[in-house]
Amino acid sequence: MNQLTRFTPSEVEALGRDRNFLRDQSEWLCPSCGEVSVRTYLRNTKHANRPAVISYTWCAACRKMTGSTSPLPPGLTISDPWRELDPVAWEQFDTSLPKLFARLDRLWEDGVLPQSIVWTR
Ligand SMILES: [Zn+2]
Numbered sequence: 772m773n774q775l776t777r778f779t780p781s782e783v784e785a786l787g788r789d790r791n792f793l794r795d796q797s798e799w800l801c802p803s804c805g806e807v808s809v810r811t812y813l814r815n816t817k818h819a820n821r822p823a824v825i826s827y828t829w830c831a832a833c834r835k836m837t838g839s840t841s842p843l844p845p846g847l848t849i850s851d852p853w854r855e856l857d858p859v860a861w862e863q864f865d866t867s868l869p870k871l872f873a874r875l876d877r878l879w880e881d882g883v884l885p886q887s888i889v890w891t892r
Contacts, residue, residue: 775869778803778828778837786828786837793847796885798831806832812875812884813849814864816840824849829872831879836872846892852883 778786785802792799792811799809808831816823822843829836854861856878864871878884 775829775834775836775872778830778835782835783837792826792828793844793888793890796888801830801832801835803835804830804833806830808832810875810879810884812853812878813851813886813888815843815849815851818842827871827875829875831876834872836868846890848889848891850887850889852886853878856883 782802786799786809790799790809792813796811798807800807801809809828810831811826811828814825814827816825818840823840824843824847825838825840827836827838851861860874864874875884
């Protein structure tokens, strides 16, 4: 169960169609295993010098994941309590994907995640 695999393109499509994490941060039905265990973490970044957001979506039950980077929608503020809690681990987030998702699961179980998302428009 610790092996990470990727959601298939049709599973990613199903998630994108049915779920809007920016509006609803609760766990979601997994299109692969059927558990309500899909979680997302958003990370502020820059892409080509513009504000962007990396999104990691994974299932805590079957360990499937997907990630993407997109422009930060105007007016969106994403809190990142992990960064404040543990800046060193936060900086080293991309050294190992299995470690990253294990960490994100712990943060979720500890109530640090999901993060709060605020629209200021
Ligand atoms: Zn699953």
